[in-house]
Amino acid sequence: MFYLEIYKRFISLFIFDIINMGDAMKEIIHNEDNLKQENINNVVKRAKVLIINSNDEFLLAKVNNDIHVVGGHVDKNETDQETIIREVKEETGIDIAFNEEKPFINIKYICKNYPKNNVNTLFSANYYIIKCDLKPDLNNTSLEPGEINGNFKLLYVHKDKAIDMLESSLEVCKNKNVVHDTIDVISEYLKSRN
Numbered sequence: 001m002f003y004l005e006i007y008k009r010f011i012s013l014f015i016f017d018i019i020n021m022g023d024a025m026k027e028i029i030h031n032e033d034n035l036k037q038e039n040i041n042n043v044v045k046r047a048k049v050l051i052i053n054s055n056d057e058f059l060l061a062k063v064n065n066d067i068h069v070v071g072g073h074v075d076k077n078e079t080d081q082e083t084i085i086r087e088v089k090e091e092t093g094i095d096i097a098f099n100e101e102k103p104f105i106n107i108k109y110i111c112k113n114y115p116k117n118n119v120n121t122l123f124s125a126n127y128y129i130i131k132c133d134l135k136p137d138l139n140n141t142s143l144e145p146g147e148i149n150g151n152f153k154l155l156y157v158h159k160d161k162a163i164d165m166l167e168s169s170l171e172v173c174k175n176k177n178v179v180h181d182t183i184d185v186i187s188e189y190l191k192s193r194n
Contacts, residue, residue, distance in 0.1 A: 026105045026188055030177075033112040039120050040110065046125035047071050047080035049088065050104070050185055053133045056159045058186060061091055063150035064174040067166055068182045069127065080126050091147075092154060093140030096130075104129050105188050107181050127185050162186050 048071025051059040060067050070091050074083045084098050103126035111121045136154050143152050157165055166183045173179050 025103055027108070028105070028184055029108045029110070031108075031110040033110070035110050035112055035120055039112075040122045042119050042121040044121060044123045045074040045080075046123070047074050047083040047087070047128070048125055048185075049084050049098075049128045049130050050189060051088075051134055052129065052131045052159075052189075053156060054131075055156075057156040058159065058162050059092075059134060059136075060155055060157055060162075060182070061152065062155060063147050063152045065169060065172045066150075066175045066178045067169050067173070068178045069185060071125075071127075080128070084128060088134075090142040090144075091152075092134060093137030094134055096132075096134075098128075098130070100128050100130075103127055105185055107184065109177065125181065129189065159186075159190060163190075 048069045050069050053059070059070060061070055070088055071084060072087045072090075074080060075086075078086075080103070081098050081100070085096060088094060088096050088098075105127045107125050107127070109121075109123040111123065113119065114121050138154070163183060163186060166179055166186070170176055170179055
């Protein structure tokens, strides 16, 4: 059996499967300035979740033409799991239970002099996978002003069309790194399924 762990729960009328993709977590590191760990003096953590329904569709968020998976910044004293529960509620309007300990993939950006001179920032995003038939409740979301002004939308995209759709969005998106990360995460997921 490909899944090492599957946890099933009934939550808000749908079955929720947490998928652990194996022991080895893939890591992608972008460090164009070749900074060393001791040069980093600022860390920003994110936790995101690739939600896949029973029709093999990915739930993706679109804001300012940037297409990405659900998730966001890990607040101070918050775990990845708490972040995902909060972000799923804020962006989809649905309460979920989530306790997966191991991310599927981690993507890091190490940026010199960002957001200002003499600040070298490590952006680290852990991505998890959930298989469920989540039906967003857009009347129950708590979107941030930037999401509202950026025409936030949720869309389900079939696994066979996701990469092409994401690649074509690169021409009009505002933050190419966000879209490239989504492409990387979905590509790694699809590779692991073959």
